[in-house]
Amino acid sequence: MIGLIVLVLLCGGVSAGSHSLRYFATRMTPIPGFPEFVGVGYVDDVQFVMYDSDRKQLIPREQWMVESEGPESWMQKTELMQRQEMYSKIYLPILTSQSNQSEGIHTYQIQLGCELRDDGTRNAFVQTGWDGRDFMNFDKDNIVWETPVPWAQGIQSKLNQNSANKQQCKHNLEVMCFEWLRKFLQYGQRELSVVTPVVSFTRLGGSNRLSCVVTGFYPQAIEVTLWRDGVMIDETLSSGILPNHDRTYQIRKWIEFDPEDQAEYSCRVEHSGLTETMVVIYELKSGSQVPVTVWIVLGILGLIVFLAIVAAIIKRKVTEKSGYNPNKE
Numbered sequence: 001m002i003g004l005i006v007l008v009l010l011c012g013g014v015s016a017g018s019h020s021l022r023y024f025a026t027r028m029t030p031i032p033g034f035p036e037f038v039g040v041g042y043v044d045d046v047q048f049v050m051y052d053s054d055r056k057q058l059i060p061r062e063q064w065m066v067e068s069e070g071p072e073s074w075m076q077k078t079e080l081m082q083r084q085e086m087y088s089k090i091y092l093p094i095l096t097s098q099s100n101q102s103e104g105i106h107t108y109q110i111q112l113g114c115e116l117r118d119d120g121t122r123n124a125f126v127q128t129g130w131d132g133r134d135f136m137n138f139d140k141d142n143i144v145w146e147t148p149v150p151w152a153q154g155i156q157s158k159l160n161q162n163s164a165n166k167q168q169c170k171h172n173l174e175v176m177c178f179e180w181l182r183k184f185l186q187y188g189q190r191e192l193s194v195v196t197p198v199v200s201f202t203r204l205g206g207s208n209r210l211s212c213v214v215t216g217f218y219p220q221a222i223e224v225t226l227w228r229d230g231v232m233i234d235e236t237l238s239s240g241i242l243p244n245h246d247r248t249y250q251i252r253k254w255i256e257f258d259p260e261d262q263a264e265y266s267c268r269v270e271h272s273g274l275t276e277t278m279v280v281i282y283e284l285k286s287g288s289q290v291p292v293t294v295w296i297v298l299g300i301l302g303l304i305v306f307l308a309i310v311a312a313i314i315k316r317k318v319t320e321k322s323g324y325n326p327n328k329e
Contacts, residue, residue, distance in 0.1 A: 018115075018116055018117055018118045018219075018272055019043075019044055019115065019116045019181065019185055019192075020042075020043075020044055020113060020114065020115040020116070020181070021041075021042070021043055021113060021114055021115075021177060021180060021181040021184060022041070022042045022111070022112070022113045023039065023040070023041045023042075023110075023111075023112045023113065024039065024040050024041075024042075024109070024110070024111055024112075025037070025038070025039040025084055025088065025109065025110045025112075026038050026039075026107055026108070026109045026110075027085075027088035027089065027091075027092050027107065027108045027109075028092075028105065028106065028107045028108075029092070029104070029105045029106050029107075031105065035052040035053045035054045036053045036089070037051075037052065037053040037084075037085040037088060037089070038050070038051070038052045038053070039051040039052070039081050039084065039085075043181070043184045043185065043188060043192060044192055044219045044220070045218075045219055045220040045249075046062065046188070046191065046192065046247065047061045047062075048060065048061050048062045048064075048065045048184065048188070049061060049065065049077075051078075051081040051085075053085050056082060056085075057078065058074065058077055058078040058081055062188060062191065064187045064188040064190075064191060065184075065187060065188070067187075068187035069187075088108060091108065092106070092108055095108060095130060098151055098152065098154070098155070099130065099151055100151075101131075106130070106131055107129075107130070107131055107132065108128070108129070108130060108135075109128065109129040109130075109132075110126070110127070110128050110129075111125070111126070111127045111128075111129075112125070112126050112127075112177075113125055113177070114173065114177035114178055114181055116178070116181065118272060122178065124140060124173035124174060124177055124178075125137070125138070125140070125173070126138040126140075126169065126173065130149070130152075133149075134148055134149075135147065135149055135152060136149075136152060136155070136156065136159075138166075138169055138173075140169070140170045140173050140174065143166045143167065143169075143170055144160055144166070145159040145160050145166070191247065192218075192219075193218075194218060194219065194272055194273045195216060195217055195218040195248055195273055196216075196217065196271070196273035196274060197214045197215065197216060197217035197222065197269055197271050197273060197274070197278070198214070198215055198216045198217075199212065199213070199214050199267060199269055199278055199280050200212070200213045200280070201213075201265075201266070201267040201280040201281070201282045202282070203259070203282070204254075208256050208257055208258065208259060209254050209255070209256055209257075210226075210254060210255050210256075210257050210265055210282060211252055211253070211254035212224060212226060212252065212253050212254065212267035212280070213250070213251075213252045214250065214251050214252070214267075214269055215244065215248070215249075215250035215251075216244065216246075216248045216250070217248055217249055217250075217271055217273060218247065218248045218249065218273075219272065220241055220249050221271075221272065222241070222249070222251065222269065222270070222271045223269070223270040223271070224238075224251055224253050224267065224268070224269050225253075225267075225268050226253055226254075226255055226265065226266070226267055226268075227265065227266045227267075227268060228263050228264070228265055229263045229264055230264075233255060235255070236253050236254065236255055237253065237254050237255070238251065238252070238253045238254075239251060239252040239253075253267070264281060264282075264283070265281070265282045266279055266280065266281045266282065267279070267280045267282070268280075
């Protein structure tokens with residue numbers, strides 16, 4: 001049965017490279033107020049379709065998907081998701097029985113995917129989980145199902161006896177998934193294009209927090225590190241990657257530091273939108289530099305005013321001694 005479930009949605013992947021297609025499907029024990037089955041699809045980091053057992057419709061989440069997929073293709077994908085829902089409903093009680101976990105709330109999950117990396121290499125996979133733990137995976141290179149779960153070995157054996165099923169899984173992963181990925185990338189090429197990050201590395205206010213803010217980048221995969229005198233700082237705090245309103249992303253990393261420390265601090269960013277690592281350096285300045293500058297400016301202004309007063313006094317005395325009075329003319 002698990003082979004049938006997997007074959008329905010062999011179309012996704014984990015975003016570890018430049019572009020990816022991923023599908024996630026979850027079946028859970030019935031709970032009032034929650035759909036028993038939910039499926040979602042992602043191109044790179046953008047969710048473009050969703051499905052749940054309450055509405056029983058494949059719902060587009062991006063306009064480019066609505067405009068590009070024809071009615072016939074959309075109906076086929078809807079039927080695939082509906083069959084996935086049906087098979088998972090049959091399979092859930094089988095798993096609860098095999099695992100001797102008939103009581104409580106349980107979940108069965110499938111992750112399916114493929115990816116095209118920057119270096120031209122490709123990857124594809126199918127992974128299933130039971131209650132959040134690894135359950136059954138397909139090794140497409142050796143064309144075999146594998147499981148780390150002792151009670152699932154009987155299911156594993158039956159799956160591996162079905163050669164036609166395994167060959168279909170391999171074909172769907174190595175051919176169909178990449179065909180769909182390329183097609184979806186073409187559909188959403190404007191929205192899914194790479195956007196270069198903007199980096200600022202500053203001390204926040206008068207605090208002892210040195211913060212590197214990286215924002216406006218796409219896709220989501222990014223590496224941000226903080227360095228002191230050429231040595232990477234391991235103990236940093238991070239906001240994690242967060243979404244912006246325009247579908248780009250942001251992340252902030254920071255450290256607590258001594259403002260009197262004269263070391264060179266830098267923030268280094270690696271992203272697919274950059275041709276090389278971006279390095280932004282923060283030059284520490286003495287806290288007394290700003291007040292000194294202010295006093296110098298004030299001193300110069302004071303000197304100008306003083307000289308003007310002295311000049312006026314001297315002029316008046318010279319006028320009095322000469323006996324000249326302009327008011328008499």
